[in-house]
Amino acid sequence: MTPSEPSPFSPPSSPGRSAGAVDSAAGAPPVDALDSLVLHATDNGVSWITLNRPDALNAVTWDQRERLIGLLADASADPGVRAVVITATGKGFCAGADLRGGPSSGERTGERVAGDVARMIRRGAQRFIAAVLDCEKPVIAAVNGTAAGIGAHLAFACDLVLAAESARFIEVFARRGLVPDGGGAYLLPRLIGPQRAKELMFFGDAVPAAEAERLGLVNRVVPDGELAKTAREWAERLAAGPTRALALTKQLVNASFESDRAAAFAAEATAQEITMSTADAQEGVAAFVERRSPTYRGR
Template sequence: MTSEAEPPPVLFSREGEHLAVITLNRPESRNPLDLDTQDALIAAVARLEAEPGIRVAILTGAGSAFSSGGNVRRMSAAASGPAERTPAEARRYYRHGIQRIPLALERCEVPIIAAVNGPAVGAGLDLACMCDIRIAARSARFAESFVKLGIIPGDGGAFLLPRVVGFARAAEMALTGDALSAEEALACGLVSRVVPDAELMDAARALAARIAANPPQAVRMTRRLLRLAWNGSLETVLELSANMQAVAHTTADHKEAMAALREKRQPVFRGA
């Protein structure tokens, strides 16, 4: 849990009458989506729904990264990492952990703009895909990098990314784990605009103002309708993701990937 001396993992602020800004606030560790951040982010999304004056929200990251995804240090810690759990425990870890986030954003009626201020990696990329619109700073990078750690997108990324960029591009990103630049992300439709770093929040606010200028109930219903038409069966993909992720965390290749990361060497994968 977050101690009283630590800053909150997520900041929530109101700007003007209709805009909320949600900021992932662990810049020293590149805004990982650990349990404290998950809880705080879900609470922030609930607040969007609870405050009827909010018509649009911006989600961004503090510091130089949008989000690094999973907390690699905690994942590799013997006492708490999902690799050390039984498959049944790991399945529950995902279903009652990070998988709450796509469901919370799916149910939210307030449009959310991701202002991607830096690298969006793994679950961080998937978090950006959970938003309705993505604007990128020129320094932003995007990677569906789970495979490089010997695991799979356990947070719904296998459902989200193909719907944003198309199946072939999503498959290339997920199977290689390679990163895209902001301009490459723009070319494949992952983001709708790339702006200089210093102009990112101004561009996001300007877009938010255009959305907020429309009738709020129509905006909410339109957002909901778009989601229902776009998504199909998210719950099925999350269920499959939880099951496969539970297995992936027990593999030797996952352990090798984590060890190589800690030891700063190239991993040797054996398909085990």
């Protein structure tokens, strides 16, 4: 990380709310302001993406979602990026979508017509979550505080979830008279089963980090002060791994719930065929034979 880049877990040095942190009803912020609301830095092979609207508990606008989608696509295409961390500043990881409306949230400014909401969900929340699931690099969520609504689904879509002790997860949709969006009804049953998923979605109760870990929504809970350190350790360990093998492993696991045994076995065999041709696989085998630690280069 260069000296001019912001720390992944800290807001920019200028105090107070960024001039670009406008209410969504006021219109889209300019590009430089948007960059200050979604911080980005690449360090030691890790792409750090940090939501930075702490005064709004990091509720995301349409523009912020688009920036995250773009950064995740960039991570997939960049051979210098071998792992991704998504985190946030302040006391909230992500309080969900900014519902105040306006052009920057992707909502129509004229009269609503049939299909508008479905189109908005497909173009916004669902693309957002799909970008995480489809990222070709391992993605870690470092959940520093409240993750609600699509903010919870953003965390659950990540490959690994670290949570600070103060974090909590809330399926807020039923509280608002809504059904879950952003892939919630797809993600939760696969993580914790249909009965538990329905309990969380029907009641909308806050789930503390320790309970989330017990349910299987979180890989590990750490003290608040150790979240950044642990996230860095995990991310750098992933970044030092066999990148293509991890990408194919992610694809196999994500597809497993939609595959029958024959399809899953065929996909596994094909993935292994591809992996065996990589330089990292050759290095892994050579290191095993030579009784040394492998040095993977992501190729």
